[in-house]
Amino acid sequence: MTAPLIDPFARAISYLRVSVTDRCDFRCTYCMSEHMTFLPKAELLTLEELDRLCSAFIRLGVEKLRVTGGEPLVRRGIMTFFRAMSRHLQSGALKELTLTTNGSQLAKYAKELADCGVRRVNVSLDTLDPAKFAEVTRWGRLPQVMEGIRAAKAAGLKVKINGVALKGFNEDELFRLAEWCAAEGQDLTFIEVMPMGDMGNDYRIDQYWPLKDLRERLAERFTLIDLTDRTGGPARYVRLAETGQRIGFITPLTHNFCESCNRVRLTCTGELYMCLGQEDRADLRKPLRTSTDDAQLEVAIREAITRKPKGHDFDYSRQTVAGQMPRHMSHTGG
Numbered sequence: 001m002t003a004p005l006i007d008p009f010a011r012a013i014s015y016l017r018v019s020v021t022d023r024c025d026f027r028c029t030y031c032m033s034e035h036m037t038f039l040p041k042a043e044l045l046t047l048e049e050l051d052r053l054c055s056a057f058i059r060l061g062v063e064k065l066r067v068t069g070g071e072p073l074v075r076r077g078i079m080t081f082f083r084a085m086s087r088h089l090q091s092g093a094l095k096e097l098t099l100t101t102n103g104s105q106l107a108k109y110a111k112e113l114a115d116c117g118v119r120r121v122n123v124s125l126d127t128l129d130p131a132k133f134a135e136v137t138r139w140g141r142l143p144q145v146m147e148g149i150r151a152a153k154a155a156g157l158k159v160k161i162n163g164v165a166l167k168g169f170n171e172d173e174l175f176r177l178a179e180w181c182a183a184e185g186q187d188l189t190f191i192e193v194m195p196m197g198d199m200g201n202d203y204r205i206d207q208y209w210p211l212k213d214l215r216e217r218l219a220e221r222f223t224l225i226d227l228t229d230r231t232g233g234p235a236r237y238v239r240l241a242e243t244g245q246r247i248g249f250i251t252p253l254t255h256n257f258c259e260s261c262n263r264v265r266l267t268c269t270g271e272l273y274m275c276l277g278q279e280d281r282a283d284l285r286k287p288l289r290t291s292t293d294d295a296q297l298e299v300a301i302r303e304a305i306t307r308k309p310k311g312h313d314f315d316y317s318r319q320t321v322a323g324q325m326p327r328h329m330s331h332t333g334g
């Protein structure tokens with residue numbers, strides 16, 4: 001039996017998030033600049049390499065795989081990869097195959113994703129107002145995403161909505177978003193904006209809407225019941241007594257969730273980040289390309305896991321963005 005991946009703090013690594021592309025058909029203001037330079041194709045792992053790498057992690061005990069990006073569904077041939085991963089669902093080695101998407105291509109792919117064994121999708125949506133949606137995503141159009149969400153449901157996929165909490169932008173839509181998700185039977189998770197990329201610190205602090213404040217606002221209208229359930233991710237959940245729905249909060253900056261971190265992140269170039277908030281990473285592309293045998297790759301993965309840190313360093317508290325990470329979320333895969 002292959003020994004599972006356990007880090008120095010006795011956390012078993014069972015969750016891999018894999019970014020399959022740095023490209024995207026949107027340009028969300030908090031994620032990318034409008035004129036992004038993307039990586040040359042040769043830098044990207046091929047679909048076959050992604051398959052080998054993810055399969056190695058699954059052999060080493062990863063049970064949950066989340067595909068992300070950039071926008072995962074704009075990667076050419078991506079369904080070949082989902083098909084390849086579905087064999088691990090069939091064997092029982094993989095318990096869950098899922099993705100985070102902006103929803104723009106769901107109308108096209110929802111059925112095929114469901115056929116590959118995907119049961120749930122996270123769709124990122126920060127506003128229900130078409131004009132504001134176009135403003136924040138720059139290139140996105142709300143009706144297309146709404147159509148994608150409908151297609152996902154029609155295909156039997158469970159949809160969860162992820163919204164970035166943005167001060168002065170979607171504060172006024174809090175109840176509307178919650179009520180819409182309740183009516184649609186969708187869980188809703190809010191994410192605190194993180195200091196990623198080189199978008200300027202003032203901009204970040206300006207838009208920073210602490211989820212503590214968001215939560216208090218929510219409690220003005222709803223009765224919040226704290227839930228202890230975790231989904232293997234960093235979100236904490238409450239149930240709204242009035243609607244019965246779950247609302248999640250991902251607060252990487254104000255709440256320490258590192259102690260239960262079971263995840264690592266793989267970039268589309270084969271770099272493994274052991275922590276979202278730290279720069280340390282391991283190059284897995286090299287062992288992947290040096291040998292067709294996976295032995296070197298497994299050694300490199302194990303070595304990387306021994307370097308998984310206890311926690312990250314984000315800190316907004318002094319009104320400067322201490323611990324700011326220079327890379328974009330679209331690179332590491334949010």
Ligand code: SAM
Binds near residue numbers: 031068164194
């Ligand atoms: N394109 C897909 C999407 O938007 O769902 C997947 C990749 S995107 C980088 C993953 C998530 O990261 C999205 O929910 C997005 O809102 C979030 N995100 C991007 N930049 C962020 C930032 N600076 N702070 C917090 N969340 C961010």
Ligand code: SF4
Binds near residue numbers: 070
């Ligand atoms: Fe694209 Fe997702 Fe980043 Fe928006 S958040 S620009 S949809 S990768």
